[in-house]
Amino acid sequence: MYTLRLIVRNAFRHGLRTALTTLGIVIAVLAFGLLQTVIGAWFAGVDASSATRLITRNAISLIFPLPLSYEERIRAVPGVVATAKANWFGGVYIDKRNFFPQFAVDADAYFKLYPEFVVDAEQFRAFQHDGKGCVVGRKLAQTYGWKLGDAVPLRGTIFPGSWEFVVRAIYRGADDKTDESQFFFHWDYLNERLKKSGPRRANQVGFFLVGIADGNTAAQTSQQIDTLFRNSLAETLTETEKAFLLGFVSMTEAIVVAIRLVSFVIIIIIMAVMANTMAMSARERRAEYATLKAIGFAPPFLAGLLFGESLFIALCGGVLGIAATFPVVHGFGRLMVKLFPVFQLSMATVAMQFAAAALVGLFAVLVPGWNAMRTRIADGLRAVA
Amino acid sequence: MAIPLSYTVRSLSARKVTTLLTAAGLALVVYVFATVLMLDEGLRKTLVDTGSWDNVLVIRRGSETEVQSAVEREQANIVESQPEVASSAGGPRLLSKEPVVLISLNKRGSTKPSNVVIRGITPASLELRPQVKIAQGRAFRPGSSEIVAGHSIARRFEGAGIGERLRFGLRDWTVVGLFDAGGSGFDSEIWGDADQLMQAFRRNAYSSVVFRLTDPESFQTVKARLESDPRMTVEAKRESVYYSEQSEQLSAFIRYLGITLSVIFSSGAIIGAMITMYAAVATRTGEIGTLRALGFRRRSVLWAFLAEAMLLGVVGGAAGVALASLMHWVSFSTTNFQTFSELAFSFTLTPRIAAESMLFALVMGLLGGFLPAARAARLKIVDALRAR
Numbered sequence: 001m002y003t004l005r006l007i008v009r010n011a012f013r014h015g016l017r018t019a020l021t022t023l024g025i026v027i028a029v030l031a032f033g034l035l036q037t038v039i040g041a042w043f044a045g046v047d048a049s050s051a052t053r054l055i056t057r058n059a060i061s062l063i064f065p066l067p068l069s070y071e072e073r074i075r076a077v078p079g080v081v082a083t084a085k086a087n088w089f090g091g092v093y094i095d096k097r098n099f100f101p102q103f104a105v106d107a108d109a110y111f112k113l114y115p116e117f118v119v120d121a122e123q124f125r126a127f128q129h130d131g132k133g134c135v136v137g138r139k140l141a142q143t144y145g146w147k148l149g150d151a152v153p154l155r156g157t158i159f160p161g162s163w164e165f166v167v168r169a170i171y172r173g174a175d176d177k178t179d180e181s182q183f184f185f186h187w188d189y190l191n192e193r194l195k196k197s198g199p200r201r202a203n204q205v206g207f208f209l210v211g212i213a214d215g216n217t218a219a220q221t222s223q224q225i226d227t228l229f230r231n232s233l234a235e236t237l238t239e240t241e242k243a244f245l246l247g248f249v250s251m252t253e254a255i256v257v258a259i260r261l262v263s264f265v266i267i268i269i270i271m272a273v274m275a276n277t278m279a280m281s282a283r284e285r286r287a288e289y290a291t292l293k294a295i296g297f298a299p300p301f302l303a304g305l306l307f308g309e310s311l312f313i314a315l316c317g318g319v320l321g322i323a324a325t326f327p328v329v330h331g332f333g334r335l336m337v338k339l340f341p342v343f344q345l346s347m348a349t350v351a352m353q354f355a356a357a358a359l360v361g362l363f364a365v366l367v368p369g370w371n372a373m374r375t376r377i378a379d380g381l382r383a384v385a
Numbered sequence: 386m387a388i389p390l391s392y393t394v395r396s397l398s399a400r401k402v403t404t405l406l407t408a409a410g411l412a413l414v415v416y417v418f419a420t421v422l423m424l425d426e427g428l429r430k431t432l433v434d435t436g437s438w439d440n441v442l443v444i445r446r447g448s449e450t451e452v453q454s455a456v457e458r459e460q461a462n463i464v465e466s467q468p469e470v471a472s473s474a475g476g477p478r479l480l481s482k483e484p485v486v487l488i489s490l491n492k493r494g495s496t497k498p499s500n501v502v503i504r505g506i507t508p509a510s511l512e513l514r515p516q517v518k519i520a521q522g523r524a525f526r527p528g529s530s531e532i533v534a535g536h537s538i539a540r541r542f543e544g545a546g547i548g549e550r551l552r553f554g555l556r557d558w559t560v561v562g563l564f565d566a567g568g569s570g571f572d573s574e575i576w577g578d579a580d581q582l583m584q585a586f587r588r589n590a591y592s593s594v595v596f597r598l599t600d601p602e603s604f605q606t607v608k609a610r611l612e613s614d615p616r617m618t619v620e621a622k623r624e625s626v627y628y629s630e631q632s633e634q635l636s637a638f639i640r641y642l643g644i645t646l647s648v649i650f651s652s653g654a655i656i657g658a659m660i661t662m663y664a665a666v667a668t669r670t671g672e673i674g675t676l677r678a679l680g681f682r683r684r685s686v687l688w689a690f691l692a693e694a695m696l697l698g699v700v701g702g703a704a705g706v707a708l709a710s711l712m713h714w715v716s717f718s719t720t721n722f723q724t725f726s727e728l729a730f731s732f733t734l735t736p737r738i739a740a741e742s743m744l745f746a747l748v749m750g751l752l753g754g755f756l757p758a759a760r761a762a763r764l765k766i767v768d769a770l771r772a773r
Contacts, residue, residue, distance in 0.1 A: 016663060017663065035646075060553050064486070160448070272409045272657065276406035276407055
C-alpha cells in the first residue's frame with residue numbers, strides 16, 4: 001500500500017512532464033485504435049459474408065460476363081437452392097467522386113438471398129411494380145438526401161447513356177455490420193435497354209449469386225458448377241462469397257499492410273517519448289535511489305518503483321485514449337461514410353490498445369530500471385542530475 | 386549578442402540518451418511523412434511517364450477507362466482517316482487500335498488473385514511508346530499465341546515469367562519475352578497480338594485507338610472534329626492527360642491518409658521534444674542565470690533554446706529522410722481503384738520531398754521548443770541563480 005502511494009506520488013512529481021507524457025500516450029493509443037478500425041473497415045464486407053452464398057463469375061476476370069442461359073444449369077446442380085443474377089453497373093452520380101456500388105439484380109431472388117437487407121414489404125412491392133425503381137441503403141439515402149419517390153440520374157460508364165431511376169425502397173441492415181450504402185435496380189431494366197442499344201451485350205450476366213443449402217458443401221458445389229462449364233467459351237470460377245470479397249481486399253493488400261505497419265510506428269514513437277521521460281526521472285533521482293539502497297532496499301525494489309510509475313502513467317494514458325476513441329471513431333465514421341460504409345470499433349481493437357499502452361509502459365522502463373538497479377551507492381550519492 | 390551555437394550543440398551532446406530518444410521520435414514521424422510523399426511522387430511519375438504529350442487516346446465517351454471503353458471498327462477507321470495522324474518513316478500511319486481487357490491472375494506463391502491489364506498491340510504500338518524495350522527473350526510473333534509481359538508483372542504473378550504459360554480464352558499463351566517500360570505503367574501490363582486477343586476474347590470492338598499527332602498543337606482541332614462527328618461516340622484525350630487522370634483517386638487517397646497520419650503522429654513527437662526541452666530548461670536554470678548575469682539578453686536565451694530544439698528537429702529530420710531513402714529499393718504494387726487493375730510503382734525521393742521533410746522536422750522542433758524556451762527567457766536572474 002505504502003509502495004503504491006510512493007509510486008503515484010513519484011509519478012506526479014513533475015506534473016507538467018507527466019501530463020505531457022500522458023497526453024502523448026492518449027494520442028498514440030487513439031491513433032492506433034483509429035488505424036486498426038480503418039483496417040477493420042477494409043474487411044467489413046468479408047466479415048459480414050455468409051457461408052451459404054457462392055459467387056459464380058467468368059474465370060478470365062470480372063469484366064467478362066456469363067451467358068444468361070447458365071442460370072438454369074447452375075440451379076440444377078445438387079445442393080443449390082437459389083440463384084440470382086447481378087451486374088455491376090458502375091454509373092456516375094453527378095460527379096465521379098460520388099462513388100457507391102450499384103448493381104442490377106433480379107430483385108426477388110437477390111433479396112431472398114440477402115436476408116440482412118431489411119426492406120419494408122410495402123416499399124418492396126412499390127419497387128417491384130416500377131420498372132425504373134431502385135432500392136437504396138439507408139446511409140446512402142442519408143448521404144445524398146434521397147427520399148422515397150426521388151429521381152436519381154446515373155451516367156453509365158460501362159453501359160453508356162444516361163439512366164433514370166426512382167427511389168422506391170430504402171433498406172436497413174439487420175445488424176450494424178451490414179453495408180447500408182448500396183444501390184440496386186431491376187436487372188430487366190438494364191437488359192431491355194441493352195437489347196435495343198447494343199444487342200450483343202444483352203442477355204449477359206455479370207455474376208451469379210448462388211445460395212446453397214449447407215455451407216459445408218461449398219467447395220464441392222463450387223467444383224461441380226465449374227466442371228459444368230469447363231472448355232466452354234465462358235468458363236466459370238465459383239467461390240464462396242467470403243473468398244470472393246477477400247479477393248478484393250487482397251488487391252489492395254499493400255495498402256492494408258502499409259496502414260498496419262504505420263499503426264505500429266506510432267506506438268514506437270511514443271515508446272521513445274515515454275522511455276525518455278522515465279530516463280530523465282530516473283537520472284534526477286539517482287541520489288534518492290542510492291539513499292534507499294543504503295537504507296537496505298534491494299535493487300529489484302527500485303526497479304519495481306520505476307516500473308510501477310511507468311505502467312501507471314502508460315495505463316492512465318491508455319484508458320483515457322480508449323475513452324476518447326469511441327467518440328472519435330463515431331465522428332470519423334460519419335465523415336468517411338462514402339469510403340467506409342461500415343466503421344465499427346471492435347472489442348479486439350480496444351484490447352489491443354490496452355495491450356499497446358501496457359507494452360509502452362514496460363519497454364520504457366527497461367533501460368532506466370536496469371541502470372537504477374546497477375548504480376553503486378557511492379556513485380549515486382555523488383550524482384548530480 | 387547571441388549565445389554561440391557551440392553551446393547549443395554541446396548541451397545536446399551532453400545528454401545523449403535523451404537527445405537520441407527525442408530525435409528518434411521525430412525521425413520516425415519524418416520517415417512516415419517522407420515515405421508517403423515519396424509514394425505519391427512515385428505514382429505520379431509512373432503515370433506521367435506512361436503517356437506522351439503528342440499521343441492522342443480515343444475511347445468511348447463517358448467510359449473513363451480503356452477497359453470499360455469500346456470503339457467499333459468503323460469508328461476506329463474514321464479516326465485513322467484524320468489528317469492530323471502522323472506517319473512513320475516507312476509510310477504506315479502511327480496509329481494503333483488496341484483491345485484492352487483485364488485477366489485475373491494469382492500472385493506468386495499464393496492463391497490471391499489480382500487483375501492484370503492485357504493489351505493487344507500492333508506494329509505501330511511500339512513506335513508510339515518508345516520507352517518500351519524488350520529486355521529479355523524476344524517479341525511475340527504476330528499471329529501466334531505468344532505474349533510478352535512487363536517486368537513488374539513477370540516478377541509478381543504466377544505464369545507470367547519468361548517461358549511460362551497462361552491459359553485464357555481456351556488457349557495456352559506462352560510468355561516469350563519480358564519488356565521494360567522504363568518504370569511506366571506499361572510495366573504492369575501484358576502485351577500480345579491485337580487480332581489474336583480479339584479472337585480469343587470474342588471481341589469485335591477495340592478498347593482504344595492511340596495515334597501520334599503530326600503537330601502536337603493540332604490536338605484541339607482533331608479533338609473537336611472527332612467529338613462532334615455524328616457517326617462517333619468517342620472522346621479524345623492527350624495520352625499523358627489520360628494517364629494522370631487514372632491516378633487521381635489513388636493519389637488523393639495516399640496523400641490524405643499520409644498527411645492526416647503525419648499530423649497526428651507529429652503531435653506525439655512534438656510532445657516528446659517539449660518534454661525534453663522543459664527538462665533541459667529545468668536542469669540548466671543555474672546556467673541560464675549565469676548567462677543572463679554575464680550580460681546575455683532574454684532574447685539570446687530564447688534563441689539559444691529554440692536553436693537547441695530546432696537542432697533536435699534537424700537531427701531527427703536527417704535521420705528520418707535517410708531512413709526513408711532506403712525505401713527507394715522497395716517497390717509497391719496495388720490495385721488502382723479507378724482502373725481496377727494492378728499497378729506497380731516505386732518510392733521516389735526528390736530534392737523537394739527531402740526539403741519538405743526537413744522543414745516539417747524543423748517546424749516540429751520549433752513547436753516543441755517554443756514554450757520551454759519562452760519559460761527560460763522569462764526567468765529572473767536572481768531566481769535562476771538561486772535555483773539548484
